[in-house]
Amino acid sequence: MKFLIEKQVGLMRTGVIKTPHGEIKTPAFVVAGTRAAVKALTVPEVLALGGQAILANTYHLMLQPGVDLIEKAGGLAQFMGFSGATFTDSGGFQIMSLPKAKVMKDGVMFRSHIDGREMLMTPEISMDAQRKIGADLHMAFDLPVGYDGEADFSKTKQALSTTHAWATKCLEAHQGEKFAKQALYGVVQGGKFTELRKESAEFFDALPFFGYGIGSIYNAREAAELLGAMSQILSPERPRHLLGMGAEPLDLFVGVENGMDTFDCVAPTRQARNGALYTFDGRINIKNAKYREDFSPIDEACDCYCCKNYNKAYMRHLFQTGELLGLTLASIHNEHFVVQLVKKIRASIENNTFLMLKNSFLKRYYGKITP
């Protein structure tokens, strides 16, 4: 397991994460495979749109089908028929989002959203679950804040000290032969407070994590400064993953510019299922009546399978009639759009054209140049 930097310009860089299941050329958008499946897409479709890696969710897989079953199946990649690199997140965010989650010193008590049974998640349990799931890249179990919109300085500081205590336990548990082919990311927290973000970055930088996840960032525009502050502290030779943010193309530009290497987000496929499709001129809703007799592709400049073979009128028809094919084609298009956008960003760093790409893309997409 290695991370190699190819080119560095300010905080931005291109590089490659080498895993036992193949390489991830960074910056990269990691495809969401929350429950060991990419919604509406087969693995060949994911590969055809340029997907290099998939991120699954520890919380969801613990509940269904259970981590022991995935271990028996030969691990996540084998189980889902994917031969590339895989990530798991720790489950912390999903568990803390549950209504009855109760934070204790050693972990979080929560009730399964499926059958209501009471369960405990601790750093040790998360590490063991992630080992059994068998992804290449793991995330430390953390305590995210601000997901419910209310996290003042003292609450955030308190949560941060818990995150740090748990990170140490994750690191201690993630040792030995059984983790030899799996690498661990520490998850930097600190909410919206620069002081706490810096403190957290310094804490994680002093520990031997393979890489860093950046948690609890919900808005790229507000986060740019925070991301930059963390990247200035975090060792450049370790990869940085911005957790769960990539709903907007702007997030991706701001993230890369401020030192992020990989991204994941469920938004591209989720929006696709609602008929909200990315185009270079902004997002459109394909269910709109104005597309009834529009026989042009979703985007002329997109070379995904959907745009090469189908038009807006047909896509609208699929959504109007509730045909499942609509979900697959829309998901192919949206995921392709985002994965390929990050690939273009990567190429622009190599060619020294990042700012040109950023300005021209954002101007067309948002109708203005956005910071």
Ligand SMILES: [Zn+2]
């Ligand atoms: Zn397309």
